[in-house]
Amino acid sequence: MGPVTIRTSNLDLSIAEQTHVLGLHEVARDGTRVSLAGVGGRPELTYVATDDENSLELLGLIARDGDALRTVRSRIEDEGLRIIRANPSTPGAPDGFSFVGPEGFAYEVMLRPGAGPAQPDGFGPKRYGHFNFHPENHRSTVEFLTTVLDFRISDTIGSGGSNGYFLRCNSEHHGIAVLRGQGTFHHHAWETQSLIDLAKLGDRLHDLGRELLWAPVRHGAGQNLACYYVEHTGAVVELYADMEHIYDDDRPPVEWSDGSVWWNEWSTTTGYLPSGFREYGIAPAAAH
Template identity: 55%
Template sequence: MSWGLIREMGHVAIQTTDIEASIADATGLLGLRVTEQAGREVYLAAAAVHHELVYVESDTNGIHALGLVARDGDALREIRRRVEAENLPVISDKPLGGVQDGFSFIGPEGWVFDIYTDPQPHRPGALSFGPDRYGHVNLHPRNVRGMMEFLARVLDFRLSDVIGDDFAYFMRCNADHHGIALIQGRGTFHHHAWQTQSIADLGKLGDRLNRVGRELIWGPVRHGAGHNIAAYYVETSGAVVELYTDLEQVYDDTRPPVKWGAEENWWNMWGSYRPEEFRTFGIPPVSNRR
């Protein structure tokens, strides 16, 4: 259910210096399926769509684009009008494959956004251990308030939770508590997150990591902001991957944002421990997509 211009989170596209290892992580650890390989791009999904994750072979690790699905053609045109009114550079009238219509632009701090309608469906193969769908991302912009205001003003995102005084904002485009979470940082992308059905799936993820000599970097934890149960690991590109379940749903769009103190325990309702290095992981945006 969407109240604004964006219907749902679409995809995350990541440039990687080791595309084979990245694909192995996504299929063997997370449980996604490859839907298409086209040139230097590999498309993967959990849901019955063409793609939710894209890896782009590159000589650098970074975020290629963040994909958002517009509500309809009128919403797509309105977003285009707002982008042009803000003098944000439109870099393509043809987003990544598997979509009907859309465009790409460079937003604040160099983040590239792919806005499109009607993602191409893709029939999944045999069921495996993979998640249900792609859910949200976490960014660490330098100007966290500026990014929050951009997402609200141009893309119609709503505030769900506010942490401290311009420290963090959790924002939604539909009933999911957050599609984009913003935490004050150094201009990097922290994690992409995938919804699964049960906390047992988080334990199985830990087992899969252990079998190949990898490990969870945090979790399972029960977040205060969003209420989801989550576990995290680092993928080959340097980005963090979250597997989560039981995310809060916000059906009343008039609900005021929940406010937390910066030092109030909004990060883990089961304990106060946070690994010191957790927020040091991440990769930057790459606005030069040639």
């Protein structure tokens, strides 16, 4: 999984928020583009200042090597998808390109960026882990991700995946969650090594006069413990720990019914999912 790039109507606020709340630190700045990282120094989240409404610019993916990068680009060209940049926008990435995929969601495929300055002190998540988005035609998006980009299906939600899929590109249970929705990007998620960090995130939000959107929760799909808050742009941020890992590439997908505990193993009663939780999110900029 590579960096997420978000267009923000208030760059200073977005940077301050993720620095003081999530614990990221700045690793690169180029005019109106600022890249942030967790404890490590590789760019994992980039904000771009814009006068337009907040939107999603790019979803980043890391190619295994140069041969894999060339293979993906050839597949994208064969699919007739529009390439919007022939070189990487992510600082430190030695090679890469960007294209517009299904429903206007743009992707940047790159070779792994070099490491920048590590977190000198304070707090912060271990790394960026996954994202969740809500395409209108989620099945065609999953077909694209699995056939063109080689993601594997970990779990399906609803009969035959009628409501969603969890996909992986490494051993972690999911790098992308695809849930049927209104064509928006919902959240970016960050891994922490300590469950105590989930509580500390809630404390920091409280000190700022804010609150968690949902927490604590043990998801059935992925088995991770998680908490969520809403960032300035309208996208949601997740901090999680204890994610399931899958080491068998041929493991059959786990099938979850809509009424099961795939959302939350700790509560199946009415209201176990916060009202309006899935209504948050931002539209892809390439679709505008």
